[in-house]
Amino acid sequence: MSRPSSKDTILDAAESVVRESGAVHMTLDAVAERAGVSKGGLLYNFPTKESLLEAMIARQVGRCEANRAEAEEKAGGDPTVKLRSYVDTALQLEGGMRETCAPLLAAGANNPKLLDPVREHYRKLIAELQDPAINFDDAMVVMLASDGLWLLEMLQIFPLDDAQRARLHAKLLALSDQTVQKRK
Amino acid sequence: MSRPSSKDTILDAAESVVRESGAVHMTLDAVAERAGVSKGGLLYNFPTKESLLEAMIARQVGRCEANRAEAEEKAGGDPTVKLRSYVDTALQLEGGMRETCAPLLAAGANNPKLLDPVREHYRKLIAELQDPAINFDDAMVVMLASDGLWLLEMLQIFPLDDAQRARLHAKLLALSDQTVQKRK
DNA sequence: GAAACTTTACCGGCTAGACGGTTTTCTACC
C-alpha cells in the first residue's frame, strides 16, 4: 500500500459516475477519467469491471454496518437495539444515497454474485435476531417492512411526504420494541 | 388487427430471452430471432428497445392486477381482502416469475420511466387502502413487509425454507385481518 | 535493478437503430 488511497480514489470516482449516469453507463473510461487515472491504471487496481462493482457494493454495505455499529454502541445491550438500528439505517437515505444505491441494486439484480456482501450482511443480522428474548417472526416483519420501504423509495415508486414518513418510522420503531415482550 | 397477436408473440419471446440471459443481454436481434420475426419487424412493433421494456413491465403489472382482481372477486366486499390479496400476490413467485422479474427490476432501477406502470399500480392500491374501516399505517406495514420479502427473494438474498416462509405468510395474513379492527 | 505502478495505443466484438425494399392486407371503385 505505497499509494494508500489509489483504490479509494477510484471507488469515489466510480460512485460519482454512477450517481450521474447509472451503473449501466458507468464505463471504465469514464471512471478512469474522473479518477484522474488512465484506463490501464484503473484496470491494474480492478482487473475487471465486475471486480470494481463488487468493491463498490462491499463499500456501501460496509457503510451501513458502520452506521449500525455506531447506533448499537450508543445504546448498550438492549436486544431490540439491533432491530431499531436496522430500521433507522434502512430509512435514512441521505446525501445521494439513492442515486448511488439504485444503480448498484440494478447491477446486483443482473449479476447475483455482486450481492454476496449483502447476503453476508443479512446472514449476520438474522443470526443476531435469533435471540430468545426476541419474537423472531415479529422481528422479521419489521425488518422486511423496512426493506420494502427502502426499495420503494429507492425506485421512487411513491414519494411519502415527511409526515407520513415520520409516522411510519415511528410505527416501525414501536413494533421493534414490541418484539421483545411478546415471547410466547 | 389482422394479425392480432404479433405484439404478444414478441413480448413472449422477449420474456423468454430475459429469463435466460437477463435484461442486459436482451438484444433486439435475440428477441427478433426468438419471436420468429425479423429485426425490422420487431422495430416496427416496438420502435425502440425502451418501448419494448416498458411494454414488458406493463404486462407483468397487468398480470398482478388480474391476480388480485380474481382474488377479490372470490371474496366479496371485506375491506381486508385487498390487503390479503396483495400479500398473496407478492408472495407467490411461481413459474419463472423470479427470473423474469429480477431483470425487469434491474432495468427499472436504471431507467425510472420504465416503472411508470408500477407507480400507477401502487397509486391505485394506496387509494383503495384509504378506507375508514382500515388502519392505514398498519396496512402499510403489511404491504411494505410483503414487498420487502418479495425483494429479498427476488435478489436471492436469503432462501427461506418452506416452513419459515409459510409462517411468515400466515403472519402477514393475520396482520392483514387485524388492520380492520384496530381503528383508534 | 527489480517490482510495483502507470501510461498510451490499440483491437475485436457487440448492438441499437436506420434504411430501402418486399409482401400482405385493406379499401374503393367500376
Add this chain to the structure above:
DNA sequence: GGTAGAAAACCGTCTAGCCGGTAAAGTTTC
C-alpha cells in the same frame, strides 16, 4: 366480384459508435 392502388406489416443489411480488455513501453520506489 374483380382489379387497382394505398396502407400496413415486415424483411435483411449496413453502420457508426461504444466498450471491455490487452499489450508493450515507460516511470517511480525501494
